[in-house]
Amino acid sequence: MRDTKNAIRYHDPTERGTMKKNRTILYFMMAGFLVFALADGLLIHMQVRSYKEKIQILSAFTQEQGEENLDLAVRLLKGKENFDKKDGQKVLESYGYLKSGSNRYNLELRKEIGIILCLSFVMFMLYLTAVISSSKRLVEKKRQELKNLEKILGQFRKRMYELDAREEYQGNDIRMNRIYEQLELLGEMLVLDGERLAAEKETTKSLVTDISHQLKTPVAGLKTCLEILMQEDLSEEEQAEFREQCRRQLQGLEAMTSALVNISRMETGMIQIKKEPADILETLIAAINRVYLKAEEKHISIEFQEEEDFGSLEILHDVKWVCEALINILENAIKYSQSYTVVSIRMIKCIGFLRIEIQDQGIGIPKGEYHKIFKRFYRGTSKEVAQTQGSGVGLYLTREILGEHGGSVTVSSRCHGGEQGSTFVVQLPYGSRSLTKL
C-alpha cells in the first residue's frame, strides 16, 4: 500500500514535468512557424508586386507608339508616369497573355514562389530538429545531474561523505555548483558530528577507566587499615593511630568522590554552561570568599589589583562554573604556598578578553610540567606535591570550564619574571554583546 502511494507521488511530478517540457517545445515550434510564415508571405508579396510592375510596364509600351517609346521609358525611369495603362492591359489580355501560366514572367513568378516555399520548409525542418535535439540534450543533462545527486545521497546513506561526483561535474551552472557546495558542507557536518559522537564515547570510556583506577588506591588503603584494626593484638596507641589513618583515607575518598562527580557531570555533558551577562568582579569576589578561610589558616593574604578602574564589568559567563574554575586555581595557590606569603590577583582589560592573572609565591611548577598539569588526574612529581592531598582534577576542570566559554587558562613564565612561585593566566572573552561597548 505504502509502496504504491510512494510510486504515485514519485511519478506525478515527473509526468507533469514532461508535459510542461512538451508544451515549451510546442511554443518554440509555433513561434518558429509564425516567423517563417511571415517571412514567406513578405517574400511572395514582393515577388508578386515585381511581376505586376513588369506587366504594367509592358502594358504601357503596348499603349504607346513608335518613337514615343523612348520618351515613355525616360518618364517611367524618372517615376513621372503613372501606371494606369488600362488600354494596354486590355490589349495584352485580349491576346490571352495575362492568363496565369501563359507568359514567361508568370512562369518565373511561380517558380520563385515554389523555391521560396521549398527553402523555407527545409529551413523550418532544420529549426525544428535543432529545437528538439537541444531540448533533449538539456533534459539529458538535467537527468545526468539528478542521477549524480541521487548517487551522492545514496553514498551519504552509506556513510560515505566524499564527493567524487563533485569532481566529475564540470558545468558552470551556478545553482548546480551551489547545490554541490551545500552537499559538501552537509557531508562535512555529518562527518564532524559522527566524529564528535565517537570522541564523546571514547572520553566517557576513558573516564570510567580513570575513575575506577583513582578509587582503587584509597579504597585499598582503607581496607588495609581496617583489617589491621580488626587484629586485636594492637596497643591503644596503635589503634588510635590506625583510626586516624582510616579517617584520613576516608577524607581523601570523600574529596575524590566530590571531584569525580563534578568531572563526570562535566564530561558527560550533564552540566550545561549557561552563559549570562553578569558582573565578573562579583564572581571573582565570590571565589575569593570561598577560599578565604583556608588562606587565613596559613596567614596567606590575598591581594587584588585592578589595572584601571573597572566599576562593574558585565561578561557573558556561567557564574557558578567560572567561580568553580577560579576557586580551583586559588585553592592550588594556597595549598602549594608557605605560610605568610601573598597571592595576588590582577585584572586587565585586553582587546577581546578579560585577563585575570593569579600569582603566588609557592613551590612553582617546572617548565616541563606546564602542559601536563591541566591533564586529568595528573599530579606534579615533586616531593611537595606528593605530600599534599589532591585528586589531580581541579585544573583539568578549570581548563574545561574556561574552554567552554571560549577562554583559556595557562601557566605563564613571562608574567612571573624571576620570582618564586607561579602565575596562572585566565582569559575570558567579553562575549559579542559587551564587545561593542568597549
Next chain:
Amino acid sequence: METILKTENLCKYYGKGENQVRAVRSANLAIKKGEFTAIVGKSGSGKSTLLHLLGGLDYPTNGKVWVKEKDIFSMKEEELAIFRRRKIGFVFQAFNLVSSINVWENIALPLGLDGKEADEVFVRDIINTLGITDKIYNLPNTLSGGQQQRVAIARALASRPDIILADEPTGNLDSRTSDEVVTLLKTSSQKYGQTVVMITHDEDIAQIANRILVIEDGKVVEQG
C-alpha cells in the same frame, strides 16, 4: 579519530659533505583530525622547515607527507598548488596581508582565487568570532599587530581548509596579545572542526595545544 596529516621518514638536508645542514631528520608524525598540535623548538631547530614541508611549500630531500591519505609530493606542481589552496590554510608571523585592499577583501581574496563565491554568512561568522566585525572596511595598515593577525587567521579559516599551518603566529606580538590570538585560533578552529599545527618557540603559548611536539636539531619527539 582519523589521521589527517602523516609524515614518513621526512628529511630535509641543505648543502653537501661537511657543510651539510640537516634541518629535518627522519620525522615521523601523525596528526589526528581536529587536533591542535604545537611544535616547539628554538630558532634554528628546523621547525619552520618542517612546517613548510608539511604544507608542500618546499620539497623534502627524502620521505613523504600524506594529507588526507594523499601523497602530496607525488602530485604535479600545478596540482599541488590547487590542493594546497583547497586543503591547507597558512598563518605567518608577518601576517602577509595585502596592504592596498581592506580587511574584508583580504579575507575573501583567496576564495576568489579558487573560483569559489564567498559564503558571506560563514565569513561573517568567522569575523564575529574573531572580534573584527567593526574593522572590515579598514586597511590592514591601520590595525594593530594583534588585529592584523586575527585578520590573517580569518583569511585562513574562510576557505574552510582541513588543516591550518601556523608559523610563529605570535612572533610579532606582545605577550598579552599573543595569549589572546592563540586562544582565538584555538576557539575558532575548534568551532569549525579544523586541524591546527602551530609552530612556536614559546612554551607559554604551546600550552594551549592538545598535544606538544618538540623539535631539536631536526629531530621530532613527543612531549609527554
